[in-house]
Structure formats: structure tokens, C-alpha cells
Amino acid sequence: MESLLGKTENELVEFAKVIGEAPFRGKQIYQAIYARRAMDIAGMTELSKDLREKLNSIARVTETQIVNAFFSVDGTRRYLLQLGDGREVEAVFMPEERRDTICISCQVGCAVGCGFCMTAQLGVKRSMTAGEIISQVVIVLNEVYGVGVEPPHGTNLVFMGMGEAFLNYNEVMKSIRIMADEKGMGISPKRVTVSTSGIIPRIYDFAREPFRPRLAISLSATTEEQRTRLMPINSKYTLAELMKACREYPLGERERLTFEYVMLDGVNDSDEDARRLVKLLNGIRAKVNLIPHNPAPELPYRASPMERILSFQKILVDKDVPAFIRRPRGQDISAACGQLAARRQANG
Ligand code: SF4
Numbered sequence: 313m314e315s316l317l318g319k320t321e322n323e324l325v326e327f328a329k330v331i332g333e334a335p336f337r338g339k340q341i342y343q344a345i346y347a348r349r350a351m352d353i354a355g356m357t358e359l360s361k362d363l364r365e366k367l368n369s370i371a372r373v374t375e376t377q378i379v380n381a382f383f384s385v386d387g388t389r390r391y392l393l394q395l396g397d398g399r400e401v402e403a404v405f406m407p408e409e410r411r412d413t414i415c416i417s418c419q420v421g422c423a424v425g426c427g428f429c430m431t432a433q434l435g436v437k438r439s440m441t442a443g444e445i446i447s448q449v450v451i452v453l454n455e456v457y458g459v460g461v462e463p464p465h466g467t468n469l470v471f472m473g474m475g476e477a478f479l480n481y482n483e484v485m486k487s488i489r490i491m492a493d494e495k496g497m498g499i500s501p502k503r504v505t506v507s508t509s510g511i512i513p514r515i516y517d518f519a520r521e522p523f524r525p526r527l528a529i530s531l532s533a534t535t536e537e538q539r540t541r542l543m544p545i546n547s548k549y550t551l552a553e554l555m556k557a558c559r560e561y562p563l564g565e566r567e568r569l570t571f572e573y574v575m576l577d578g579v580n581d582s583d584e585d586a587r588r589l590v591k592l593l594n595g596i597r598a599k600v601n602l603i604p605h606n607p608a609p610e611l612p613y614r615a616s617p618m619e620r621i622l623s624f625q626k627i628l629v630d631k632d633v634p635a636f637i638r639r640p641r642g643q644d645i646s647a648a649c650g651q652l653a654a655r656r657q658a659n660g
Pocket residue numbers: 422423424425426429430431432473474475476509530
């Protein structure tokens with residue numbers, strides 16, 4: 313079955329021609345799936361009945377389906393989604409007063425192997441297609457607001473779910489370009505943040521993109537040795553090279569490079585670590601997100617106590633490095649990202 317979601321407008325026009333239809337039919341399908349977020353071909357009444365029947369026999373809007381949904385008291389919704397081949401990924405909706413954020417996945421599992429991450433326990437099964445990546449956003453928006461209903465205060469997207477975005481670079485960028493189109497979903501790249509564990513060649517590629525979303529670097533350590541232990545990718549792309557790439561990264565006028573730092577009790581959360589972090593970020597227009605670790609029985613680390621996180625933050629702020637403590641979201645519905653999918657896989 314052909315999936316329609318993930319095709320550009322031109323690709324849908326071509327698709328219409330290939331199945332013997334007029335090119336404008338491709339544009340109508342584009343409008344239906346991206347602007348109206350229609351999931352059901354039968355409901356696309358702008359298409360003739362014959363065309364709908366023909367399409368239904370050869371294509372689907374998407375094969376992604378919700379397997380399970382979990383609702384937190386804080387409004388966070390966590391979705392376990394099944395892709396066409398039965399693999400499962402997670403997407404999370406986080407409402408906030410002035411904006412909503414959807415955290416999406418870009419790979420089934422992850423090859424990077426960060427020691428504090430549940431997704432790492434899965435290894436990487438495969439990368440997701442642009443259509444599968446977009447399907448998470450369409451499904452979550454339709455679930456939360458209703459099919460085609462405009463989100464009241466826009467949508468922020470963060471590629472911080474399962475997978476390393478820069479190991480699936482082309483499909484991630486294709487999905488971002490499609491979602492940015494004003495005629496379709498209209499999610500500006502300014503509202504999109506892509507996080508990487510530090511795949512340095514792709515950071516340079518990303519810097520040259522004409523429609524560049526925000527970039528976040530998952531850092532979580534301040535020495536080579538400590539980072540290699542926590543994030544084995546560091547033995548290939550070292551901290552020194554990573555910081556060089558960050559220093560050379562061309563920031564927009566009011567843009568800051570975000571550094572994510574997972575706080576692990578007694579591992580990377582000392583005052584000395586904070587002082588080293590200040591030094592590492594010297595000369596970079598940076599902002600730091602301190603992320604309280606979400607412990608899980610499968611992971612060997614404990615969360616830093618809040619007074620430790622506050623003391624770490626103070627050292628950064630006193631040296632004029634903006635540092636924010638990320639509010640833990642949806643703790644009652646499962647904590648660490650990747651936990652749902654990893655556990656389900658472990659259980660068979
Ligand atoms: S933290 Fe991100 S990059 Fe690291 S293993 Fe988990 S999903 Fe992969």
C-alpha cells in the first residue's frame with residue numbers, strides 16, 4: 313500500500329498522473345492530508361467517488377495507528393504508535409499556557425547508546441520515513457484538537473523522542489520542509505528544534521540549510537572521558553570537535569544554541585562540572601537546559617537532588633550562561649522517553 317503522507321505536493325501531482333488522473337487531483341490530495349489533516353480517503357469529498365474508490369484500493373493516508381494513549385494529570389499525553397510494519401514508536405504532547413509542544417521520534421530505537429536513555433536499550437531497528445515522522449504530528453493534533461482543527465496557539469515540535477535525528481538526516485529534513493509549507497501544515501522551522509548527540513558532519517550540513525530549525529546539542533558531560541562513558545558516540549565525535557563545530561555554527565540574530573544536560577546524581581552534577589561547562593561554552597551564544605534524569609529500573613543512574621541542580625544552575629547563571637531547569641512532564645504516565653516501547657519489546 314502506498315502512503316500519501318510524506319509526499320510533497322509535486323510528488324502527489326506525479327502520483328496523480330501515474331494513476332491516470334489529472335495533475336490537480338494531486339494538489340487536492342495535498343490540501344486534504346496536510347491542510348485539513350484528513351486521515352480517511354473516503355471522507356475526501358472534493359474527490360470524485362470513483363477516484364476515492366481507486367485511491368482506497370492502492371493507498372492509505374498513513375499506516376501509523378495509535379496503540380495506546382496515556383494521560384497525565386499535568387495535561388501531558390503520551391502516545392504509543394504502531395507503524396505499518398508493526399514497529400512501535402512514541403510521541404508526546406505537552407500543553408503549556410502559551411504554546412503546545414509535540415515531542416516526536418525519528419527512528420525506531422537508537423544506535424547511539426547513551427547510558428541514561430531507555431531508547432538506547434532497544435538498539436536501532438530502522439529509521440523512520442518522512443511520512444511516518446509527519447504522521448505522529450497529524451495523529452496527535454487530530455487526537456487533541458479534532459480532525460483539521462487549528463491548534464489555538466500554534467505547535468512547537470521537538471525531535472527529542474526516539475532516535476538520533478542526524479542519523480536519519482534526509483528524511484528528518486524532508487519532513488520539516490513538508491510541515492513548513494504554508495499551504496499545508498504551516499509549522500514554521502522556527503518552531504522546530506532538532507536535537508543531536510553530536511553527529512558532527514551533519515551539524516555542518518545543518519548549518520547550511522536554507523530553512524533551518526533550531527539546534528539543540530545533547531551534551532551531558534564536561535570532559536572527554538566522562539562523556540565517552542555516558543555517551544559512547546563521543547569516542548567517534550569528540551567533545552573538543554563538537555565544541556569546535558558549535559563555535560563555528562552560524563546563529564541567527566537572536567538565536568541561541570541549546571545545550572541539553574541530563575543531571576545524574578554524583579556523575580556529572582558537581583560544582584566543578586558546572587564550572588567546566590561555563591568554560592566549554594565560553595564564546596558561544598548558548599542556553600542550557602538542565603534535565604532532571606528520569607530514572608528507570610533498567611538504567612544505572614539516579615536523578616540529582618533538586619538542591620544540587622539549583623546549585624549547578626546558579627554557577628551557570630552567575631557567569632551569565634542562561635540555564636533553565638526543565639520541568640519534568642507526565643511523570644505519572646511513565647517517565648523516561650522510550651520506556652513504553654522498550655518495555656513492550658522486552659515483554660515480547
Ligand atoms: S538520548 Fe537520544 S541519542 Fe542518546 S540513545 Fe537516547 S535516543 Fe539515542
